[in-house]
Amino acid sequence: MRVLGMMSGTSLDAIDVALVEFARDHDDPSLLRGRLLHLGEEPFPEDTRDALWAVLPPAPADVATWNRLHAAVGDAFAEAAAAVLAAHGGADLVATHGQTLHHGVRVDGTVHATLQIGDASRIAAATAVPVLHDLRTADVAAGGQGAPLAPLLDQLLLGGQAHPTAVLNIGGISNLTLVGAGDVLAGDLGPGNALLDAAVHAATGRAADLDARLARTGTVDRTALATLLADPFYARPLPRSTGREHYDGQYLRRMLGEDSLAALALPDLLATLVELTAVTIARGVAPLGARRVVASGGGIRNPLLRERLAARLAPVPLVDADELGIPADGKEALLIALLGYLGAHGLPGTLATRDGTAHTGASRPVVLGALTPPHALRHLPVPRSDSTAAANAPVDSTPVGRLLLERAEERA
Incomplete structure (x- = not known):
C-alpha cells in the first residue's frame, strides 16, 4: 500500500512529504516493511504562511479568517500532494496532519481540544486519492494529550x-x-x-x-x-x-x-x-x-x-537519526504516512502501556484519523507482492510490532 504522508509543523517553513510503500513481511506478519520512495519538502505559498503567522497566539482572529485559512492550507497541501504524486508515482492514500492552529491545554495539564486545519476535500479533489486526516482528536476524546504521536x-x-x-x-x-x-x-x-x-x-x-x-x-x-x-x-x-x-x-x-x-x-x-x-x-x-x-x-x-x-x-552520546537509517529531516512525514497506513487498517495510532492506557495518557489506544471521502477505502488495496485479496486480509489485520525501512532510488 502506497501512502503519501504530509506534515507542517509549528515552524511553518515548508510542507514535509514522504511517499512510502508499506507491505507486511510474508514470514513475519508483525513486521511491516516501509520502502521510502520519496522524502522532501514542498514550499508553503508565501501569502498563506504569512496569513498563518498573523493569526498565531496571541493575535486575535475571527471565525471567517480561520475558515479562509482552512481552505488556503487545504489548497497548499493539495498542490504539494499533486506535485509529489505526479513526479514520483501514485498513491493509494494521502495522510495529512494539516496545520495546527490551536492546542488547548488546561491549567492542570490536560488537553480539552486540538485543531488542525487544511481542507482534506481539496486534497482529494486535486489528487483523486482518498485522504486520512484529523489525526489527533480521537486521542484527545479518549482523554489523551493528542501529542506527541511520534512514539x-x-x-x-x-x-x-x-x-x-x-x-x-x-x-x-x-x-x-x-x-x-x-x-x-x-x-x-x-x-x-x-x-x-x-x-x-x-x-x-x-x-x-x-x-x-x-x-x-x-x-x-x-x-x-x-x-x-x-x-x-x-x-x-x-x-x-x-x-x-x-x-x-x-x-x-x-x-x-x-x-x-x-x-x-x-x-x-x-x-x-x-x-x-x-x-x-x-x-x-x-x-x-x-x-x-x-x-x-x-x-x-x-x-x-x-x-x-x-x-x-x-x-x-547525541546521535543523528540519519546514522541509524532513519531520515532525520523527513521523520515526521514518515510518521504521518505510517499513521495513515494504520488508520486505514483499523489499527491504533498510539501505544498501549501495561495498564491498558495509551502512551499519551488516554484511557486506551485508539484508531486515529477521519477519511475523505468516507467510502473510499471500503476495500483496501492489495500489496503488489500479493496475488489475492484473501492472502492479504489476515496479514494486514495483524498488529505491527516492528518497522523495517529501506530506501528506493528516486526518479530523476
Whole structure:
C-alpha cells in the first residue's frame, strides 16, 4: 500500500512529504516493511504562511479568517500532494496532519481540544486519492494529550534495542520518547525553535537565525535563563504537551518583563534561548537513564544548539537519526504516512502501556484519523507482492510490532 504522508509543523517553513510503500513481511506478519520512495519538502505559498503567522497566539482572529485559512492550507497541501504524486508515482492514500492552529491545554495539564486545519476535500479533489486526516482528536476524546504521536514510530524502529534510548525531535517544540525501558514514556519538553524563530522574525523579519550566526556572537544572560527555567510547565510529569499557545509572541514579555527584555541585545537573547532549549531537553533526559539520545528535526541543524545540547547531555552520546537509517529531516512525514497506513487498517495510532492506557495518557489506544471521502477505502488495496485479496486480509489485520525501512532510488 502506497501512502503519501504530509506534515507542517509549528515552524511553518515548508510542507514535509514522504511517499512510502508499506507491505507486511510474508514470514513475519508483525513486521511491516516501509520502502521510502520519496522524502522532501514542498514550499508553503508565501501569502498563506504569512496569513498563518498573523493569526498565531496571541493575535486575535475571527471565525471567517480561520475558515479562509482552512481552505488556503487545504489548497497548499493539495498542490504539494499533486506535485509529489505526479513526479514520483501514485498513491493509494494521502495522510495529512494539516496545520495546527490551536492546542488547548488546561491549567492542570490536560488537553480539552486540538485543531488542525487544511481542507482534506481539496486534497482529494486535486489528487483523486482518498485522504486520512484529523489525526489527533480521537486521542484527545479518549482523554489523551493528542501529542506527541511520534512514539509509535520510535517504538517500531528502535524499541527492540537492548538499552534505553531517548528519541528526540526538535521542531518548533522539542519532544522525546523513551524506548527500550519497559512502557514507552513520551511528551513535549519545551521550546525547540519556536522562541528562537519568533525572536528573529520580530526583530529582523527573517524566518530564522541561519546557522546561529547571530546567537554565536551573543552571551547567555544567566538571570534571564533562570527566570525562563522557572516556568511551571517544566515541572509537569510526562506525558505532557504544549504549543504556541504557551510559547506565543508575548511569552518572553510575560516571563521576563518588558524592561528586562528590552535590555537584551538580540544576539544575547538568542544565545539565551539556545541555552534554554538545550537545558530543558537535557533536564528532560537526565532522569530517564537513557544510554544514548537519537535526534531528528530542524533543530539539530542549528550548530550552536547541537553543541550546547551535546555538552549538556554528556556523557550520554547525541546521535543523528540519519546514522541509524532513519531520515532525520523527513521523520515526521514518515510518521504521518505510517499513521495513515494504520488508520486505514483499523489499527491504533498510539501505544498501549501495561495498564491498558495509551502512551499519551488516554484511557486506551485508539484508531486515529477521519477519511475523505468516507467510502473510499471500503476495500483496501492489495500489496503488489500479493496475488489475492484473501492472502492479504489476515496479514494486514495483524498488529505491527516492528518497522523495517529501506530506501528506493528516486526518479530523476
